[in-house]
Each structure stands twice: as structure tokens, then as C-alpha cells.
Amino acid sequence: MKRRLMSVCTLALSAATLSAWAAPLGLPPVPIPANNPQSEAKIKLGDKLFHDTRFSSTGKVSCATCHDVKKAFTDSPLKTSQGVNKLTGTRNAPTVINAAYFHKQFWDGRSADLEDQSQHPFINPIEMGLPDHTPILNIVRKDAEYAKAFKAVFDKAGEQITMDEVKKSIASFERTIISGNSAFDRYYFGNDKKALNPAQLRGFQVFVGQGRCVSCHVIEQDQALFTDNRFHNIGVGISKIQQDAPKLAGEFLKAKAQGADVDKSVLINPKTSELGRFAVTDLFDDMGAFKTSTLRNIAQTAPYMHDGSLKTLQEVVTHYNNGGVIKKGDKVNDYLSGGIRPLNLNNQQMADLVAFLQALSSPEFATTKPAKTTQAAK
Numbered sequence: 001m002k003r004r005l006m007s008v009c010t011l012a013l014s015a016a017t018l019s020a021w022a023a024p025l026g027l028p029p030v031p032i033p034a035n036n037p038q039s040e041a042k043i044k045l046g047d048k049l050f051h052d053t054r055f056s057s058t059g060k061v062s063c064a065t066c067h068d069v070k071k072a073f074t075d076s077p078l079k080t081s082q083g084v085n086k087l088t089g090t091r092n093a094p095t096v097i098n099a100a101y102f103h104k105q106f107w108d109g110r111s112a113d114l115e116d117q118s119q120h121p122f123i124n125p126i127e128m129g130l131p132d133h134t135p136i137l138n139i140v141r142k143d144a145e146y147a148k149a150f151k152a153v154f155d156k157a158g159e160q161i162t163m164d165e166v167k168k169s170i171a172s173f174e175r176t177i178i179s180g181n182s183a184f185d186r187y188y189f190g191n192d193k194k195a196l197n198p199a200q201l202r203g204f205q206v207f208v209g210q211g212r213c214v215s216c217h218v219i220e221q222d223q224a225l226f227t228d229n230r231f232h233n234i235g236v237g238i239s240k241i242q243q244d245a246p247k248l249a250g251e252f253l254k255a256k257a258q259g260a261d262v263d264k265s266v267l268i269n270p271k272t273s274e275l276g277r278f279a280v281t282d283l284f285d286d287m288g289a290f291k292t293s294t295l296r297n298i299a300q301t302a303p304y305m306h307d308g309s310l311k312t313l314q315e316v317v318t319h320y321n322n323g324g325v326i327k328k329g330d331k332v333n334d335y336l337s338g339g340i341r342p343l344n345l346n347n348q349q350m351a352d353l354v355a356f357l358q359a360l361s362s363p364e365f366a367t368t369k370p371a372k373t374t375q376a377a378k
């Protein structure tokens, strides 16, 4: 199946772009939906849309404002993202790198795919702030360059151009933001035994052994996405609503039944945000659960977690070592995943684990300076 997808997608492209399409070391072929095949012109159009600040209420914010190539497609070191008029939301911007592989988009998976995801930021009041999608269509239908591109890619003009074509183009572009070939990949999949230094090697043993990180941040025989594409409550942020969770959940379900927009509710209201996957499934088992992040290029994207509450990789490792709480002995939350328990790692093992996480950066992003997070945490 995977192989077939690959040949379909490579067939559609000219020989010159083939090398760009072979997945980098450590990654499987990029899944391409049958109803949105890749083409060079479509990718270029998506790139332009992704960077266009005119699609925001202030004319200053584009997708790239919060997913900046220079910051490994995040807005590091911001704790939570800043949209129009410097309004901040509740969540930390995840990277778009390798998002093409995720089975669901957003921290809580409320979006099924990249196409669907791409329509939301435009009309979220704290992101790009448009009242609806009409201003975007007004621009792409009239702007000469866009008109030409939409004609060439979709054979559509004027009123025939809808958000469907806009979404497909952005998603196509995002499916080219793929990166692997980290030191870890060269060691594990490329058989370069010198690619990891001794601390990183010991850290790898902790990652797959006593640390049990690999049970969720998956490494397979021939590829590593570092995610199980599932949702877990690992004890981040939930303390903010610990006592109120059942009450908040009830209120949320009522508002949802009355038509409240989930995308807006979770990004604007800090308490609603902490409901996590529950906000999508209405299941108490999903309370405070978020999608397992990919760990690729993690050294470049501090601060960490859905709420940006952990400033450094050291803090992340400490959080896990304490069994899902920042301070040893703090009460764990009622909905904590069974996979999160105190790890009893010593200081050396924790430092080694951090060294290993730093070996997951791809060469094209490893040059980005690790983010300083001094102003990030509140």
C-alpha cells in the first residue's frame, strides 16, 4: 500500500523533482490523498498562500508567522502563539514539519487532515482574525498572480475558485515540509555507528529501556515517526482544572450542543483548552489527553507541550521522571495515562536522555540555534 502511494505520487512529478520526493532517511513515503495529488505548481501555490499576510484582519499575520522555517516551523520561543494584534491563545504552536504523517491534526486531533486544518486559523479571532473566508476568496479570485496559478493548477477561475482549492494547495505545500536524516537516523537506519556520541547512545538506551519513552514516541524497524498517533494524559496543564474537570466538562458539552465552535473555544479559553481530547470525543477517558508529539527537531522548538509550560528538555525529562508532575510528590491527576509512572532515572541517565533528544534534529534545522526560553514561561 505504502509503495503504491509512493509510485502514484512520483509518477505525477517530473524527473527533476524525484529526488526531493524520496523520503529522507528514517521516514516512510509521505501519504498523499487520492483526491489531492501533488504537482509542482500546486505546491508553489500553497507555499505562496502559506506566506500571504493579506489573509488576516490586520494584514500582518500569515501561517508562517507562527510556523516559521527559521524556527523549525514553530514560533519558538513563544509559550503560546501570538496572532493578530498580538492576541495570545492557549496553545503552543507545534511544528508543521512531518505533520503530513499525522493521522489527526492539532494537539487534540480535532481536525482530520491537513486540508481541513488549514481553514481554521484564518477565522480564529486570536490567530488570523477574519470574520469568514470571503476576504480570502476575494483576493485569490482577483489577484492576477493567484488567478493565473489557480487556472493552471485547478483549471478554475473567478467564482469557481473556492476554499476547497485553497485548502488543497496549502496541504500540498505542507506535504513537502518533511525532514529526517538526523544523527539518530544515520546511526539506526543508516548503519553509521559513529553518528551518535557516547552520551547520546546511553540516552537512546534510556529512551527505549527504563524511560519507556518509545512506548508512545514510536521507533519502528525501518522508520521512526516518534508518535503512536494516539492521545494521552501525561499530566501537563490538567492541574489548572483538576478540581473543576467534571463541572467544566458538563458546561462544555452543553455549549457544544448549542453550537459552540470547538476550534475557538479551546484556543481562547485556557480552562476549556485543558479538556484536551475530551473536547473532541466527549469521552472522560480522553480528559486532558493530547496527541503524542513527534520528537524530531525538538531541540529547536522550546518551550514544550500543548501549553508551552515546560521550558527546557531537562524540565520535560524531570516531569516524566516524577511520574507526570513537575515537583516530586505532587498529586497526579485523576485521568493520568497508565503509561506514566515514576521512572527512577538518576541524574546521569536524565542528562543522557536529553543528549539523545538533541540527536533528533535534521541537518537543515540543526543549524537553527536552540531557542532561548527566558521570556517564554509565565
Ligand code: HEC
Pocket: 050, 061, 062, 063, 064, 065, 066, 067, 081, 082, 083, 084, 089, 091, 092, 093, 094, 095, 096, 099, 102, 104, 105, 106, 107, 108, 114, 117, 118, 119, 121, 122, 126, 127, 128, 170, 266, 267
Ligand atoms: C497565531 C499563530 C498561528 C497561525 C497564524 C497559524 N497557526 Fe498553525 N498552529 C498554531 C497553534 C497554536 C497550533 C496548535 C493548536 C491546537 O492544537 O489546538 C497550530 C497547529 C497547526 C497544525 C497542526 C500540527 C499538529 O501537530 O497537529 C498545522 C498543520 C498548522 N497549524 C498549520 C497552519 C496553517 C496552514 C496556517 C495558515 C492557514 C496556520 N497554521 C496558521 C499557531 C498558528
Ligand code: HEC
Pocket: 094, 207, 211, 212, 213, 214, 215, 216, 217, 231, 232, 233, 234, 236, 289, 290, 291, 292, 293, 294, 295, 298, 301, 303, 304, 305, 306, 307, 313, 316, 317, 320, 321, 337, 339, 340, 353
Ligand atoms: C504515555 C505516552 C507517552 C510516554 C510514555 C512518553 N511520552 Fe512524551 N509525549 C506524549 C504526549 C501525549 C505528549 C504531548 C503532551 C501534552 O502536550 O500535553 C508528549 C510530549 C513530549 C515532548 C514535548 C513535545 C513538544 O513538541 O512540545 C517531549 C520532549 C517528550 N514528550 C519526550 C518524552 C520522553 C523523553 C519520554 C520518556 C521519558 C516520553 N516523552 C514518554 C506521550 C508520551
